[in-house]
Amino acid sequence: MQFNVFLNVAKKEIMDNIRNKWVILVSLMFALLTLVVSYFGSIGSSGWQDLGNTISGMTQLGSFLISIVALMLGYAAIIGEIERGSMSALLSLSATRFEITVGKFLGLGAVLCLTILIGYGIAGMVIAGNVSNVDYLAYLGFIGMTMVFGLVFLSVALFFSTVFSKRSTALGGAIFLWFLFNIILPIVFVGLLATTIDFTKITMETTLIVPDWYHVLNLFNPISLYSSLIGITIGPVQSSTGSGFIPNPSWYSSGLLMGVLLAWIVVFFTLAVWRFQRTDV
Amino acid sequence: MVTQLVKCPTCKTTITISGEPGEKIDLTCPQCNQKGVFRLPGEKNGKILASNSSTIEVKDLTKTYNHFTAVNNISFSVQKGEIFGFLGPNGAGKTTTIKAMLDLIHANTGAIKINGIDVRINGKEAKKSIGYMPEKVAFYDNLTALQNLAFYAEIKHASKEECISLIQKFGLGDVGKKRVGTFSKGMVQRLGMARALLGDPPILILDEPSGGLDPRGVVLIRDKILEMKKKGTTIFVSSHILSEIQEICDRVSIINKGVLVAQDTVEGLRKKLNLKPHITVTVDAISGKIENAVKKLPGVDSVKTLGTNTLEIICDGAMKAKVILAISTAGANIQNIQTKEPTLEEVFMKYTEA
Numbered sequence: 001m002q003f004n005v006f007l008n009v010a011k012k013e014i015m016d017n018i019r020n021k022w023v024i025l026v027s028l029m030f031a032l033l034t035l036v037v038s039y040f041g042s043i044g045s046s047g048w049q050d051l052g053n054t055i056s057g058m059t060q061l062g063s064f065l066i067s068i069v070a071l072m073l074g075y076a077a078i079i080g081e082i083e084r085g086s087m088s089a090l091l092s093l094s095a096t097r098f099e100i101t102v103g104k105f106l107g108l109g110a111v112l113c114l115t116i117l118i119g120y121g122i123a124g125m126v127i128a129g130n131v132s133n134v135d136y137l138a139y140l141g142f143i144g145m146t147m148v149f150g151l152v153f154l155s156v157a158l159f160f161s162t163v164f165s166k167r168s169t170a171l172g173g174a175i176f177l178w179f180l181f182n183i184i185l186p187i188v189f190v191g192l193l194a195t196t197i198d199f200t201k202i203t204m205e206t207t208l209i210v211p212d213w214y215h216v217l218n219l220f221n222p223i224s225l226y227s228s229l230i231g232i233t234i235g236p237v238q239s240s241t242g243s244g245f246i247p248n249p250s251w252y253s254s255g256l257l258m259g260v261l262l263a264w265i266v267v268f269f270t271l272a273v274w275r276f277q278r279t280d281v
Numbered sequence: 282m283v284t285q286l287v288k289c290p291t292c293k294t295t296i297t298i299s300g301e302p303g304e305k306i307d308l309t310c311p312q313c314n315q316k317g318v319f320r321l322p323g324e325k326n327g328k329i330l331a332s333n334s335s336t337i338e339v340k341d342l343t344k345t346y347n348h349f350t351a352v353n354n355i356s357f358s359v360q361k362g363e364i365f366g367f368l369g370p371n372g373a374g375k376t377t378t379i380k381a382m383l384d385l386i387h388a389n390t391g392a393i394k395i396n397g398i399d400v401r402i403n404g405k406e407a408k409k410s411i412g413y414m415p416e417k418v419a420f421y422d423n424l425t426a427l428q429n430l431a432f433y434a435e436i437k438h439a440s441k442e443e444c445i446s447l448i449q450k451f452g453l454g455d456v457g458k459k460r461v462g463t464f465s466k467g468m469v470q471r472l473g474m475a476r477a478l479l480g481d482p483p484i485l486i487l488d489e490p491s492g493g494l495d496p497r498g499v500v501l502i503r504d505k506i507l508e509m510k511k512k513g514t515t516i517f518v519s520s521h522i523l524s525e526i527q528e529i530c531d532r533v534s535i536i537n538k539g540v541l542v543a544q545d546t547v548e549g550l551r552k553k554l555n556l557k558p559h560i561t562v563t564v565d566a567i568s569g570k571i572e573n574a575v576k577k578l579p580g581v582d583s584v585k586t587l588g589t590n591t592l593e594i595i596c597d598g599a600m601k602a603k604v605i606l607a608i609s610t611a612g613a614n615i616q617n618i619q620t621k622e623p624t625l626e627e628v629f630m631k632y633t634e635a
Contacts, residue, residue: 008435012421019423019460085419089476092383092413092486093436094405280386 005095009103017111030119048130051139066150074157075174113147149226155268162275185221229257336361336515342391351377353539366530367519374539375519412482416489418473422462439480447475466493487518527625537633556623560594564613574611
C-alpha cells in the first residue's frame, strides 16, 4: 500500500470540497442551527441555554442533519467519479481500488469532521460567551461523538456509491437510507414494541420496562445509537419521537455504543472496498 | 504467441513474424526473396524477456457483459518502441480491450502482460510504466489545471516543474491556474494528453486521443506521439482518424464485433486484401477507343470515366507503364497522371464491411 496514494486522494477531496464552498456552507448551517436551538429551543425558558441544554436540544436535530449531510457527501464518491470518467485515469496510475477507497474515506471524513468542528465550534464559543458554568469537556465530547456518528453515515454512503451503477440512482438510494434510519426504522421498532406493551396505559411518569430485544434492535440503527450514546455519556436528550421516554437499559455503556458505532464504520467501509474491487470502471 | 518485427538485411523491408517463444522461423523476404532464419525471443520463469520482446501482450482476452460478448478471445502483442494502431467501428470492443489492459474492467478469460508483468496479478507494478489517456477525458472541475496535474503527478512521483512544463507544451500555460470546469473540450483533451505524459512513461495507451480537437490540436497530439516514439516509447493508439493512423502507425489491428479481424502493417493489410492502386489519368479528350484500349489490358480491374477528360483506373502498380502506353497509342494526349495507393480507410471498410 502506498501512503502517497491515499494521502493525495484525501487531499484532493478536501481541496475539492473547500473550493466548491461546501465546507463553509454546511459549517454555517450547523452553527446557525445550534445557536437557534440554544436560544429558542428550550421549552419554558428564554434566552441562551447552557451547553448541556444545547447538546440535549441539538442531538436529535443534529442527527437528522448530519446523516443527510454525510450521505450527500459520500453517495457519489465512487460512482460519481466512474460516471464522470476521472476514475479510469486514477486507476490507470499505480493506485489500487483499496487505496482510493481509503483516500476517499479519509478525505471526505476530514471534510465532514471539519464542518462539524467549525459549525459546532463557532456556536459553542458564542454560547460560552453568554452563559456561565460552561462544561467544555462535555461539549467537546459531544462534538467528537457527532463526528463518529457522521463517519458512520459516510461509510454507509461510500458503500452505496459502489453498489449503484448510476449517480442518480445512488442519490435515490442515499435519500432512501436517510428515511430508513430516521423515520422508517424507529416507527417499525416502536411498532414492534407496541405488540408487547400497551402504550395507552403509559404516562410520562411511568418508568417503562422495555424488553431487551428492542434495545438490541436499536443497535442496528445509528440514529438510536448516537442518541443513546449522548444520553449515557453527557446527559438526557430531548426527543420529539414517541420513543424518547424509553430509558436506556443498564447494559448499554458508552464503550459498547461507541464500539458498535465504530463497527458500523468498519463493516460498511469493508463492504465498500469489497464491492469496488469487483466493479468495472 | 510472440509477434516480432524484423527488417530484411538486404532491402530493409519490415516483416512481421509470429510464433511460440524461442521458436525458429524460416523467412523469405516478400520483396527481394532473401532467405533467412530468425529465432523468436524466449520465455523464462513466466516472464517474457524484456529485450526484443512484446511490451504489451494480450492473449485470449474475452469480456462479456451479461449475455453480450464485447471482446471475444482476442490476442495481439505490441513491440517495444512501435506505434500500434487499434481500429474498429463504434462498439467494436476497442475501449473494452483497453480497459481490460489496464485492469479497469475484469476480463472473463485471458492474460494481459505489460513488460512481462500480469496486469491482473500485479496491476500496481504493471501500471507504473503506463501513461493512459481515456476516451472520455475528465478532471476535477473545481481544481485548476495545475492542481489537477499536480494531483496525478504526486501519485506518479513526477515533479511540479514537469506539470508546468507539460501545461505549457500543450498550449495551456495561460490557463494553468484556471478551473478545469471552465475549459473547452479541446483544452480538456490537451490536458488529458499532458496527464498521460506525466513521469515520461515508457508505454502510452491512447484511446481516441484526437477526439474533440481542432486541426491544430490534432497536429499537436500527432507531433507529440511521434516525438515520444523517437524517445523509444511504445504507443498503443485507438483512433477513428484513419489517415492519421496510417501516417504514424508501424502496425495496426482491426477489431470488429469483438473479434480481431486483421493485424499487420498497413502495407501488409493492403497486400492481404489485394487492394490495388487508383491511377487517375487526365487526357485532352476521352473517347470510347481510349477506354476500351485500357480495359483490354490484362491486370486492369476497372476503368471509370470521371467528367469529360479523366479516367480512373484500378490496376496493379506494375501496369502503370502499360496503361500510359495504351492511352497514348489510342491517340490521346496525356496531361496529368496521379497514382493513389489504397488508403487504410479502404482496408478498414473491407475488413469491417460484414
